Amino acid sequence: MPAPRDGQVGDEQRSELLEMLLGLPGRDRMNRGEVAEMLLPLAVDALTVGWTTQQMRNHLARSCDPDRVFNPVAIYRMHLKKLPPAPAGSGGHPAAAAPECSKCNGSGLAEDPDTFLPVGPCECRKAPALAATS
DSSP states (O other), X not given: OOOOSSSOOXXXXXXXXXXXXXXXXXXXXXXXXXXXXXXXXHHHHHHHTTOOHHHHHHHHHHHOOTTSOXXXXXXXXXXXXXXXXXXXXXXXXTTOOOTTOTTTTTSSEEEOTTTOOEEEEOGGGGOHHHHHHO
16 A cells, blocks of 8 residues: 555545454464554554555565564554664565565565564575665
């Protein structure tokens, strides 16, 4: 979803943002009301300053390993409060993981195929096209 032109976010955009937030890693430990109250206003603010929904999703998915935190909503809230300036262009953040990556499924953290434990940054974040823009 592109950034709104007049600084206003409509009900449809809010609904899309909420669904994106509820689909982030750790969703099994996120309460819909808590997400709507704590994260949605910050995501709306980010949208009005130029972030797209996909850019936010990529940024937030990289920022939290839900297996290592008790409250993913608090981590996402902190990262939304500290968002850098909106990335230029309509593509993802330069360091964003590829959403179709089979090794990390877009999280940016590669997993060991046997243990499914994170083993570090995924190769898709080191792709030549992404490395050239960083």
